[in-house]
Structure formats: C-alpha cells, structure tokens
Amino acid sequence: MALTTQPLKGTCSTSDPVPSLWSRGSKFKYCVPAFHVVGRKDRSISLKCRLYSSVGTSLVLGPNSKSFQISAFKGGSQYDYSGVGGNSSKSLKNSFKVSYLQHKSEESSVEYPTAHDIVPAPHTAADETTTSSLAIQNLFKNWLMILRTPSQTQAVQKVHEEPSFSETSEMPNNLEKQSDEILKGVWRYFLVVDATIKVPILLLTLLYLAVNIVYGSRVSKELTPLWILGPFVVALYVKMFLSICRLYAFCFNQTAKVVKSLHVLITKAEGLELYEDMYLGRAFEDMCAQMYYRGKMFGFVHLYNGQEAVSTGFIKLLKKEDCVVSTYRDHVHALSKGVPARQVMSELFGKTTGCCRGQGGSMHMFSKEHNVLGGFAFIGEGIPVATGAAFTSKYKREVLKDGCDEVTLAFFGDGTCNNGQFFECLNMAALWKLPIIFVVENNLWAIGMSHLRSTSDPQIWKKGPAFGMPGVHVDGMDVLKVREVAKEAVGRARRGEGPTLVECETYRFRGHSLADPDELRDPAEKAHYATRDPITALKKYLNENNLANEGDLKAIEKKIDDIVEESVEFADQSPVPARSQLLENVFADPRGFGIGPDGKYRCEDPKFTEGTAQV
16 A cells, blocks of 8 residues: 655754664654645645654754755555564654755755664663654654544644754744733833823722732622723713813913903004004114215204104004104104105105105104194204194184194103293193193203203103193103003193193114214113113014014014115105205295385395396
8 A cells, every 4th residue: 555645844953964773772853843734625734743863862953954845655554573582673664755955945855765674773771761763653653644534624633742942942032022022012002091091090000909919819800890990980080170170271361361451551453553653763764874874865864763662652642633843853753643754765865755845854854744843953943833833723622613632742852851942831831721742752862961960850750740730751662651651641632631741761772863973872871771672672562462473573574674665766766856946935935035115026136136046
C-alpha cells in the first residue's frame, strides 16, 4: 500500500547536515512549527509540531541550521522489529522526503532511506533518560493517521513538546510588546477623556480597591452596578454643576458690561469722530512741517501738535452757526470747525484756492461759511472780536427775538491772561451774560518764558470767579475730560446763563514755531508729556471699551493720510494770486483812499495811486 500526500510545508532547525544515527544516544524532539497541510479542497488542517536534534543534554543550534520542507510520505504504517537476543527495536519501514529551504528560497531535496536500512544500536539502561527513536516513529504514525482520517470536522490534535530556544525567548517578548501597546493605547485614550469623566473613574477605582480590601471581593461584586454606572452619574452631575456656573458667569459678565457701559462717556460713532478729527490735526501739522522745510510756506508757522484734545473736545460740540475765534496757532481750529484741508493747505501755500484767497497765510485763517472769525498774530487780539460776536447772539435773542442760541468760543494761550484785553472782556461778558466760553490753552510756555515765572497766580481758572463766572480747570491732554467740561460750558451759554472760563492744561510737542529750535524747555519735561499723547490715550480708551478695534482705527488713519496727501497736491497745483489782488480788502474803496466830502475820490498822491494800480 502506498499513500502519497499533498506537499506539507513548514520549517525546522537542524544542527547537523549529516543524519545522525537514531539509536546511538541521539535525541529527537519534535520542533516543526506551523505546518500547514493542504491535502484536499474540502479540508485544511493546521499541524504544529517541533523537531530538533541534540546530542547529549545540550541543544545545538549553530549557524549551519537549515529549514526543511516535508513534501511526501511513502508506504504504510508497517513496523520492523529487529534486535539481538531479548533486545529488539521497532522501526518504521517507510521513507520520507525532506526538502531543505535555502536562505535564497532555493530548495535542495534529500531522500532519506527507510528505517530498516539503518542498523540500530543496542538499547541500554542509560538510554532510559533520553527520548527513544520510538517517539519519532509514533510521531510519523500520528501524521499518517491524521492524513487518512476522512472526517472534515475532526480536529487535528496539536502535538506540543518543549519549544525551541529561539521561540522560548521570542514568545514572552511578543506578549510583553502586545501588552505594552494595549496599555499605552488605553492610557492615551484615558488622557483625552474629559476631566468630568476621568476624575470620577479614578475616585471610584480607588473606592473599589478600598472596598475589595476591607470587605472582600463578594461585596465588590454586589456593588458592580455602582462601579460601572457611578462614573457616568457623577460626570452628569458635574456637567450640570459646570453648566450652572457658566450661566452665572455669563450673567455676571453681561451685567458688568451694562454697568460699565453706563460709565462710558461716548458712543462708538462719537469716539470714531473724535479720533478722526484729532488724527487729522496731527497728520496735517506734520505735513506742514515737511512743506515748510521744503520751502513751500513762508513766514512763521506755529504748529498745534500735542494740543489736539482741546480743539476737538470743544469744537466738535458746536453747530455750524456757532463762532470760533482763534490765535496764531489756528490751523487745527479751522479744520475742526469744518474748513476743508485743501483750503487750509492752499492758504498756507499762499494760493488763490485758500480759505482767504492766499492773503491770510498761516496766522490768519478765516472762513465766513464756517464762522471761523480768524486767527490773530498778536496775543489777545481775538478776545474782543469773540466778545463782540457773543454780543451779536445776545442781541439777536433778546432784541430781535429770533430765538438765536448761537455761542462763541474764544481760544487763547496762557500768556494772554496777563493782557489787559483779557480782563476787560471777562468783565463785559460777565456783566452782560454773553454766550461765550473763554478757553485758555495753557501749554505752560509763552515762547521761551515759563508760565510759572510770568504770572503771580499760575491757576488761571481762578480769575473767572473774580468776575462772577465759573472757572474750571481740566486736563487738556484727555479729550474726554475736555469734552465733558465743554458740554457743561456750551450748554450753559445756550441757556443764556452767561460765560465760563475754562483752563485746559496741555503741552505742545514742538517749538513755539518751526523757526524755534526748542532748546529752552527741559528734555525730561518734554519726555514726560510725550507719554501722555492725547491721541494715544483716546485710542487706548476706544480699544478697552470695545468702541473700536484696530481695523477701524487703521481705516481712519488711511483715510486721513489720503486727505492730507491730496491737499498738498491740490495746493501745489493751484495758481498764485494776481498782482491786481494786492490792494483788495485793504481800503474801503479799492481804487484809492476813499471818497472826499465833495463826492470825489480822495487822491492825495496820484503818482502813488498809479504805482499801486500798476502793481
């Protein structure tokens, strides 16, 4: 009987390429891992067995170890009994084919002879301690029985013996690696779990261990629902508690915002308007300095840098019909009152498109349309003009009964407060309750003279009560504080309650004029006030009170920069005045020196008249 099977594939390590005699103290232990038998389409059998050869008690697995493949069995399960005397041996009369698997996947086949061709050695008592050749024969017998079994559902008995040295070292390592990976994955997942679930799990784990130690595992098993559902119940209550806390926090924040908004002095629209006007004044004056040094302007030019909060804080509360009287530092006053930047720049350039047709220049801004009654080169000159304008409003209201509520602002510096016109006009305004506000722009210096050295009482606001009118001192570097004081003073004048004297303590960041090297003021003093820049302070206030963001302010700055650039281009391209304009607005009759009693023009010097006419 011959049975040929399908190839059986597997691997095994052997120590000696030459077959050892089975009966001379050689031990074979089954060490063929993971043989996969494919015999028929309807059956797939996994057979695991291990086989290695060793001599004596030592295991030999050297570098010459090779893997083999069992490809076929031939013959039946007959045994041959042979021996001498009472000792006999039993051997399998079959042959089997082993294919060595080379490292480069090349196979070399070796046909081993049948068992009866090998002469067995005598069996002694010393061999009882080793594994006999019968174990190998029984192994092949079991394989043959498995292959002959027809049942498809029969489980193949797995024969396990002592594992190989390499497997014994690799298997625990693999198990340790797998367990480490599992533990790391669980730990990573645990770390990302929400704290409301993580903390209850840790607490209940400790509680479980404590109960298990104190009361035993029986009580722990009875409390299994607690261990499973407890963390989730606790997490639910924690979530509810946190939600309530967040609700209370939200309500508190909203209440705080409402309370804070009650103390906000301006709205968003008002804040942006103030910032735009102040930035316009600063950018315009910086451009004037550039144009002056480039030779585009002539004469004295007095810049307003640092004092923008005063102009903006007062003038932005006025109506178009209200009047403003300024000083020689008048560019920004005109801009705040609404005179276009291109007209002011053209006036500084001496062009016909200026607000005074080029005849006023830096210190004489005038605009009938916007009720800017002019800047004045000499200190104190504008105060009587402003008092007369306020008297006009009073006359319209009380005599003409036209319901006029116009007010007048008179701007002047600290040096003017020692001038006689200042005291005279304060007296008349208080006597007649004129609708006027006297605004002192106290920048602490009169050209090179300190205010503290030029007056007996540096507190100018105290001069108001001496004439029966309110006197107020305010920080002129804070536009919001100036605005609050201005509201009260302007409202009081509109209601017909009389004048107010307001001292705004401010500081100019440049010299008295662009011709002043500014060497008389203490550098430390200048540095101190530079940190109190009114534009920077307003910008900070708008950001902190959520009235404007950086994008809003940047957009305003870009808009103003474009306006200033355009005003320079407009002024530079505008024409200069004609020579015939020289004597206009100088004499009542532009053709001479007026009309005499006889009704004729008075020409005391005809040649002079001819000369000027030609000019």
